[in-house]
Every structure is written in C-alpha cells, then in structure tokens.
Amino acid sequence: MAEYKHSVALDIEKCKGCTTCLKRCPTEAIRIRNGHAEINSMRCIDCGECIRLCPYKAKKAISDKLDSIKNYKYKIALPPPSLYGQFDGLEDVDYVLQGLLDIGFDDVFEVARAAELVSGYTRHFLNNPGIKKPVISSACPVIVRLISLRFPFLCENVMPLLPPMEIAGMLAKKQAMEKHPELKESDIATCFISPCPAKVSYVKNNFSQTTYVDCIVSMNEVFFPLLAAMKKIKNPQPVSRSGIIGISWASTGGEASAIFNDKYLAADGIENVMKVLDNIDNGSFPELEFIELNACHGGCVGGVLTVENPYIAKARLQTLRRYLPVSQNWNYNKDKDNKYVPDDYKIPNELQYCPVSQLAENTNEAIKKMADIQKVLERLPGIDCGSCGSPNCQAFAYDVVKGEADENECIVKMRERIKELLAEEKEREKTESVGGQKTE
Template sequence: MGKEEKHHSIYLDPDKCQGCTNCIKHCPAEAIRVSNGRAYILDERCIDCGQCVRICPSHAKQAESDSLGVLKKFATPIALVAPSFYGQFPGNIGINTILTALKRLGFADVIEVAQGADLAARATEEFLAQKERPYPYITSSCPVVVRLIQNRFPSLLDNLVPVISPMEISARIARELYPGEEVGVFFISPCSAKLTAVRHPRGLEESALDGVIGFRDIYVNLKVEMARNREGEVEQLASAPPSGRRWARVGGEGEDSSTHFISIDGIDRVAEGLEQIENGNWDRFDLVEFMCCPGGCLGGPLTVTNPYEGAANMKEREGLNDPDPARLRKLPTPPGEIRWEKAPEPLSVYQLDEDFSKAVVLMEKMEEILAGLPGIDCGACGAPTCQAFAEDIVTGRADINGCVFMLRDKIKGLTDQMVDLQRVMPPSFRKKEE
C-alpha cells in the first residue's frame, strides 16, 4: 500500500465556514470533520469529487483552478478544450465560433480534447478485444473514480482501462505540434480534480500540462469576446469527430468505445456500482463507464451552465451545427504509446496504523468505544457517523467528550454523585456549605 503526497484542489475558506456540519454527511470519502465550529478536510482521504463545494450553503468550500493571468508566463500558451465546454453555450453557436473566441482571449492555439477522447476510445476498443482479464473493465478517464478505487476498492485497480486520459493525449498532440520550452499547455476544465491529476498524475510519471483553467474563470470574458467579434472571422479550429465530443455527457465514452457497456454518474451511484463489480454482479458488461459528477462532465463543479441545459445544448448542436467534416483540421498523432506508464497503487488511507498488530489493537478499542456510543449518526460530534467518531478517538483526532450524549451522561453521573455526597455529609458541614 502506498502513501501519497497531500495535495488536493478543494480547500476551505475558514472565514466563511459556519460549522453547520452539512458537508460531513455528503462527503463520499468520510474526509470532512468539524471541530471548534470549523470544517477541515482529511487530505489523504479526499478524492476531489467536489460534492462539498456543491453542498456548502455558505460557499466555504472552494475548488481551485488557475486564472487566465497564468498565460503571461509562456510565450506560446495553448488551450485544450474539454468536450463539455461546448455545452456551456446554446446549440446555435458553432464549435468553431466558440474555439475562435477562446483563442482570442490570449491563446496561440486551441485544440479539441475530443480529438484525444476519440484516440482513447480506439485504444480502449482494442484493449477490450484483447480481454487480458475477466470483464468488466472500468473507464479511467475520470480522475475522481480512479482515486476512489485506489482508496476504497483496491481489488478493482486491475479492472481499470490502462489508457491515458484524453486530456493528456491532447497535451501530447499539442507538444508535438508546438515543441519548445516556451510553450504552456492548459486544460479548459469543468472540474478541479483535473488540477490534482496534472499535479499528481495517475498512470503517468509526469503530466504534459502546465495548468488547468476552470470554465467559470473564462466564461464572462468569452461571452464578451463573442459579442465583440460577432461579425469577425471564424477560424476553422475544430479537428475532432462528433463521437469524441459526446464524452461530455453520460454514456458518450461508453458508446464511443464499446457495444456492451453500462454508464453510471454521480459519486454515490459510482460507489454502489463499484460494489456491484466487487461482488461479481456486472461481468456480463465489457465496460462500465463511471463519471463522478451528476450528468457527467457537464455537471462538474467548475461549469456555469445547468447540466441538463448543457446536455440539451450539446444535443441541439449535434447534426445541425457540427463543423463541416471536410474542413476539419488535421493534427499530428501523439508520439509513442497512449497506455499508462505505471499502474495506480492502492492507498492505505483508512488503515488505523501501518503496523498490523497495532492496527488490530486500535480496531478492538474502536469497537469497544463504538458499542458505548448512541449509534444514531447525528453528526453533532463533527464526524459523519458514530463509527467515524470512534475511529477519530482511537487515532487521536477527537475526544469522547465531543459526543453530546456521552457528555450528558457523564454530567448526569457527576450530578448524581454530588447529590449522594450531599446526603452523606455531616449535618454541620452541610449547613456551612449551604
């Protein structure tokens, strides 16, 4: 089991946190605690799903991404555009119009990640045909899903399709097209998990990207640019077939790579699906497409358009307003293999101690504490469940008095003892006390 450098793209603004405990119940990784009226994240457990960002009523949880200012560091900044970006705009706005406006924000070139997605689909197809292990295989393009499997379902790591992500494939295309030190490659992203994936790539020694810019960080500028250049020249920048763009929505990746797949979106459903595979229930499918966000990448925490509207926008554009296939731009193929360079390792984030015998002792202690807790998972202690609270006590993160019920019983016991003491005191002393 490995340990991993702590870095995540989700962070807390302590000034905004009200300590309401809403987020602890919705974190699929049990990675949030509330202490002294403020939430904090257990870094090693966080899978970057963004659920807490969506759920926090005070907007105290934030998703990190780079700003447009970062482009100044590079003489040749290149944008890689996620397929879900097109869903942010009504379907009557063409792909080339969107890409041209984006380029005018300061990029030397823009490249469709749908192109990388299509290459990933072809590699996945080949991989499924080889059937190197029993079905089903699991899609690996969503970094949150890969991290969830590393943390909670390590027995399924071998089921992951070992093909590098469309984002990284597209970055290699960009580097092939623009070799040189002064080139900066940026992913225009619906989610901050991609930032973590760039800083700590899975399946790769090193990422080919320099940063990740969220849709929300460029949306307003882009709308202004589109309005300003309504009559301006539209460049032919599209390069991908429509199938690559469908990866934005639920089912798109599965349709592009397999003929017998099932698609699951939303992190809780994903965890349920992984349990199904672990129990051997889904071996009739050759591929299971998992997308952490509800609605797929169109529902990512850095998007600006409602995911259902985003899906409608994509559908409206498809067929009617797709780029002319005869005028698609021809891009170089990425050099070398697009398979993983190294397999992601299991991570021991839920282990009570690295030493097995110590872990067994702690587990017994934890069971003992748990047996004394009320078992109603109220969250008032700042942990999501009584079990998590018992674990926090044995690992030193919490004190038993953090449970209001235990504290109440303790105070009641002390009060009863005081009453008994009063009763047995000599009458003269009792008088003095009174």
Template sequence: MYKHSVELDVGKCTGCTTCIRHCPTEAIRIRDGRAVINEDRCIDCGECIRVCPSNAKKAMCSKMEHYSHYKWKIALPAPSLYGQFANLTDVETILQGLLDIGFDDVFEVARAAELVTECTRLYLKSEGIKKPVISSACPVVVRLISLRYPYLRDNIMPILPPIEIAAMMARKKAKEEHPELKDEDIGLFFISPCAAKVSYIRNGFGSYKSKIDVVVSMKDIYFKLLGAMKKGEQPTVSPTAGMIGIGWASSGGESSAILNDNYLAADGIENINKVLDAIENGNIPQLEFIELNACTGGCVGGVMTIENPFIARTRLQSVRRYLPVSLNRLPSDIHYVPENFYCSELPTYMPISRLSENFSESMRMMSRIQEIKKELPGIDCGACGSPSCRAFAEDLVRGAVKDITACKMYGTKKTQESDSDNQGEI
C-alpha cells in the same frame, strides 16, 4: 504525498457540519470550528465544494493572466465547455472566442477523445485483459479504486485520458507549424470542468507526469469568453471533432461510442460505489466496458461548470446535431493501440483506512472502537466534528480526539447494535 485541489477559505467556514456528512470518503473533520481535510483520504470529487452553504470551499486553479511568459498559449477546452452557453448551435463560436480572449491556438480535447474511443475498441479486442474494463478518464474513479477497490486495479484501462493525448498532439502541432518555438515557449492550458482534473494534472498517474502546463477553471473563463463570443466575430476556425468526441462530456457518451452493447455507464459517487462493489463481488453480468463518472451527469456536472448538468447535456445535443459522427481516426495502417497512448503505470493500492500496520494492533483498536461505539448515542449528528459516531470512535482510538466527552450528546442515548456504518465511507 498526494496533493489535492480543494481549498478552504477559513474566513468563510462557519464550522457547520454539512461537508463532513457529505464527504464520501470521510476525509473531513471540523476541528477548532473549521473544516480540515485529510489529504490522504480526499479523492477530489468536489462534493464538499458543491454542498458548502457558505461557499467556503473552492477548487484551486490557475489564472490565465499569470502565465503571460508563454509565447504560444494553446487552449485545450474540455467538451463540457460546449454545454455552458444558451442558444449555441455551433462549436466554432466557442473556439473563436478562445482565440479572441488571448489564446494563440485552440486544440479540442474532444479530438483526442475520438482517438481514445478508437483505442478503447482496439483494447477491448486484445487478449489477456481483465474485464470488465473500467474507463480511466475520470480521475476520481481511478483514485477511488486505488484507495478502496485494490482488486479492480487491473480492470482500469491503461490508456491515457483524452487530455493527455490532446496535450501531446497540441504540442506536436505547434512545433510543426511554428518551428521557431522552443518547448518552454509553449503553454498548454486545459479548461477544466472539475477539481479532480486539477489534482490529476498536479499528481500525475502512477509515475506518469501530466503534459498539461496550466489548468484554468471553466467558471473563471466563462464571462470573458461569453463577452468575446457576443461580439459575433466571424469564426476563422472549424470544428475538429464530431459527435463522439463531444459526447464524452456527459455520462454514457464515452461508453456508447465503443459500438458494443455490453457496457454500463454510471454517474454520481454513490452509484459508482455500488457498481464497483458489484463488480468486485462478481455479480454483474459479463460486461465489456464500464464508464464511471464521479459527477452527476458526467463531466458536465463538474464543480467548475456554470450550467446545471441536465441543461448542459440538452444543449450539447444541439451542438452535436450538425456534426459528423467522428472527425479523428488513427492512421489506417495502425491496428493496435499506439505505444505512446498507454500510461506506464497505474496507481498502487494505498490502505488508508488501515488502523495500524500491525495486524494485532489493528485488531485491538477495532475492538476498542466497537466498545466505544456502544457508549455513543448512534445518531451521527456530527456535532463532535466527526461525520458519524463510528468515525468519532475511530478518531478517539487513533488519538485524533482526546476524550469521549467531545461527543456533545454523550450519555443521552444508546442505540447501536449492528456493526453497520450509516455512511458510505472508505
């Protein structure tokens, strides 16, 4: 069972219909006056967290303090963290700040991102791969493909995302530098910009289990970190990643680094759906690589970031300005993607929108849905708790709603003629 990472504060939820109308997979319903998320359909994109006017939804994360049993705590900051601070022009101050708030070491995820960039270039040159290759870095995209674009599953780049490579490298480094440490002494703390990474780390990637131990929200760590950074301690650490690694924080950074003009970068869930539909229909010119980020602006737009994504992106430009292009390379004798960079298995297709396992039964149900839809007002008001009239009809046929009179507008209007859905659900 897939475990998602969006949590509802029942006390705060007013049962308004904002989230159900914004959810791109129609995973939410209002039942008994509060939001209920269907875990099978949720892709952890964070839209509901973003739009909730009562702040009743939040991403489930761990608190650093609860993990004091680790003798050696390593912070793995996502590069998007570097865009959260005003007037910051160097990475050292942040890295030092992380040490000052109690981490024993810091390992920049941007380091691993530079290696993944190099692997991507190598992978794109390999024979027999399905193109365009779709980046596997945004877990929302990978999950969306497994739910909605099964045909594109083999286009996903089967290389582990930077956080996993960073986790492997950080653990190895800790053991080399401190041979006395046992595996259970080392805690790898990912500082995450989004809820989707939390889910990904919990659920893994196909049969692959994440090597990260704890996920801390960028928001949670922000003030503590800001306090430490303001003390102005002279940094004892140097940056370990260059412009390419940090560039991964915003949309277009990952793809522009592959040194190939045949790429496309899109961000925001609606745009991603448009691009994936276009690839599926084969009407995108021959592209090599597609970078897709569920959040507007890329990872800097994650729900656990503090700063507006566009301001964060601008700030990242100043942070990157004085850095070398890249500081991490694969060993010069390696001309292929290292075996341990591959993920063993991609997620399989889950036909969650299927009405029934039996085709004839699905046909009957669909026919009922079409009939019921004709009876409904077709204004998608959401007052019944379902995101659209079509979804309400489906809920009724599936038995999740008992009676058509649950439609508050029942009998007021008849408009639906075409079989188009007004919303972009799965």
C-alpha cells in the same frame, strides 16, 4: 509517494463549522475540529462534493490563473466538450474556439478530438486477449484515485490509456511545432479549461507520470471573459473538428457508447459509482466489457466548476452535435491491426493500490484497536448527529481510539451526564435542607 497536492481547499474565515460537508463527504475525509472543517488529505479524492454543498462557500477549488502562462510565446487552449454546453443559443462550436483565440490564446486544440482518438484506441485495447475485464475507464481522475485507495483488485481493470485531456495536450504541442518550426517545446504552454478540481489534481500530482498540460484554469473563471469575446464575433473561422463521439464524452454514457458494443455500463454520481465498484469487486455483475464511471452527476457537464446546470448543458450538446459526423478524427483502417495502441497513448505504470484506512501496521494491533472501537461504539447513541465533529458514531469511535477525539465530546452523552449531575445536585439539596431543619 510525495505529498499529495489537493485542489480542494478551505477558507477558514468563511467556515462556520456546520456539518453539511462532514456528513456528505463520500470518503469521510472531513472532520470539524476547533470550530471549522479539516480535510484529511490522505482520504480526500478531490470529488468536489463539499464545494458543491457548502452553504457558506467556504470550500474552494484551487486552479491556475490565466496569467500564469502569459510569458510563454505560444499558448494553446484545450477546451473540453463540456465547455460547449455552457452557452445559451450556441449554434456552432467555432464561436467558442474563436472566442478563446480572441481572449489571448494563440491556438486551440479541442479535447473532443483527442476523445475520439481515445475511443478508437479503447476499441482496439478491448480486442486484446488476456486483459482483465471489465475494463474501467481512466478518464475521471476521482475514480482512478478512489480505486487506488480502496479497490486493490480493480487496479488492474483500469484502462492504461491516457485521458483525452493529456492526449489533447500532447497532440496540440506536436501540431504547434509542425506549424511553427521556429518554436521550441519550452515556448509552448497548453492550458486546459477544467470543469472540476479533480483534473487539477490529476495534473499537479502526475497521475500519468508526465503531463502535457502546463496550466489548468477553472471553467467558471474563463466563462465571463469568453462570453464577452464571443458576443463580438460575426463570422468565426471554421476550425472545429469534433464529431458526435467527441462531444458526447461531456456527459455520462458518451464514452461508453463509443466502444460500439452493448456490453457496457455507465454510472455517475460518486455514491452510485462506489456501489457499482463494490459490486464489481464482489463479482456479482453481468459480464461486461467496459465500465464508464463519472464522479459527477451527469458526467463532466456536472463538474463543480461549470456554470450551467448539467442537464441543460447536456440538452444543449445534443442540439450542437446533431448534424455532425460520428467522428472526425479516427481513421478506420481495415488492414491495420485492430489491437494496436500506440505507446505514447499508454499510461506507463499500472495503477498502484495504496490503502489509507488501515488501523495499524500489524494485524494483531489492528484487531485490538477494532475491538476498542466496537466497545466505544456500544456506548455511543448511534444517532450519527455529527455534533462531535466526526461524520457518524462509527467514525467518532474510530477517532476516539486513534486518540484524535475525546469520548466526552459526544453531545448526547454530555446531556445525559448533565441530567445525572442535576439529579445528584437536587438530591444533595434535599438532604441538606432536611439536615438543616433538624439542626434548627
């Protein structure tokens, strides 16, 4: 595999080397070395937790600038439904869409529309006999990467359907070429307005082989220019075609409830998600059809690049979707095959398991190393203070055996050694002074 392009980065100048991110990273991907944090790119899943937590704002999300597509003839904005929850007193989605046109986009394609289609085909997919259940949603890129790194047996459960962002990009390009036959595909650029860094990683690392998204900008960067543009609008064009289902995708439970079946589970927050995955992996679960997992609390509205509190955003979306039709994009056709999923909606390759935590290639050697780790661990205080730069004593023992840390860096052990040395020193002084008296 080519090197993984992360979208979480560190500003060394601002990092004080405190242990906040170290201790809260769900995959233990961070170490404090030489006074600042270091992210292990093999382990990082781009969940954005460290960006959220850093008291010094030293963690940043990498995304594209709007300028990066200015040379394209036809620029299409792909706003996700979570964007609609960012604005206070928004009466209609059309204000947001018109605002996007006013800040320089030539066209807009709502990701919520694509989400309704994905929901429809998810229902179809679930009707197929022989698929491994529960089917796990593929919409949150953090979850997809987490499963590929840690859950070999769940790779098959991940739904092989492209996420709404990609479908929106695909349909937007198609629609643009129909509307403007003079355009070539290379003239068109789609731009997703992202609530999280993980979506950036998804596109930059080709999670789905080919991508229909050319540019990803951060939601909090677009927010202010968009807000300014929206304030000027008197009567927007009525262009929104999102229904209740599409808008509900922005928060946890929206995607799962759209399968129209009560055998689903929807969980959010990376720590809860990991527990759910462990339980499914152990088989200790009720029979379920579908599982929606979101790394962020509240779902996409909880993304680290959003502006508003996730629960407030969710409440706003409830108001916004109130008088909308259930779905405005899915054509339910009774005669049609209810198992059918079009090929261009599918992810071409099955999710591959790529383990990261393996101690050594060879089991014999790994067992030896693990035994060494246990020995080191027995000598450590077990208070998980993080002062050594590893998140806990277990991880520190691992780092010591791997040769990446020195056991003497343990502050508690160092204090004990200092005490011992002081006692020795005192003892020596005593005997010396006693000896000195004798010679006098």
